[in-house]
Amino acid sequence: MSDAPAExxxxxxxxxxxxxxRAAGExxxxxxxxxxxxxTDDEHDPEGATIGFEWxxxxxxxxxxxxxLAEVDAALARIADGAYGVCAVCGEPIPAxxxxxxxxTDRCIRHA
Ligand SMILES: [Zn+2]
Structure with a gap:
């Protein structure tokens, strides 16, 4: 089985x-x-609370x-290792x- 589509x-x-x-950071x-x-204008700016919530x-x-991103990178690393698509718990192939x-995911449905 090729992992190219998954990659x-x-x-x-x-x-x-x-x-x-990037957008969230901006x-x-x-x-x-x-x-x-x-x-600098006013400590009690009425918009302050709104900005805090949005922030x-x-x-x-x-x-x-x-x-x-970390999960995607981990999955890409598993592809590189040839471990992608295999349950980390039971070692069975994860259904397509x-x-x-x-x-x-690195778990089959049973071990999710
Ligand atoms: Zn499993």
């Missing part, structure tokens, strides 16, 4: 996550800059995306349908 899918996922991560930078400006959402999104739905 292509993972690389596409990786590019997507990286682009989203939003956080913009908010940080906006907050710094706001603080924590963007920060949480960034954590999720970093996690996803499951790999299609969750390309970064």
């Amino acid at each position: 292509a899918r993972l690389l596409a996922l990786r590019a997507e996550a990286e682009a989203e991560l 939003r956080i930078d913009a908010m940080t800059a906006a907050r710094a400006d706001a603080n 924590s959402q963007a920060d949480a999104l960034r954590s999720v995306l970093r996690q996803r 349908a499951r790999l299609e739905a969750r390309p970064t």
Whole structure:
């Protein structure tokens, strides 16, 4: 069985996550800059709370995306090792349908 389609899918996922991560980082930078400006004007800026909420959402999104990137990289490493598509617990092949739905998984359905 060739892992080429899986690798292509993972690389596409990786590019997507990286682009989203970059966008989230830019939003956080913009908010940080906006907050710094706001603080010099008025500590009790009514927008301060909103910015804080958006900031924590963007920060949480960034954590999720970093996690996803790590999972994609781990899956790519398993492809390189020839261990991709094999359950890390029981060593049985992971069904193609499951790999299609969750390309970064290293567990069969039973051990998910
Ligand atoms: Zn298993």
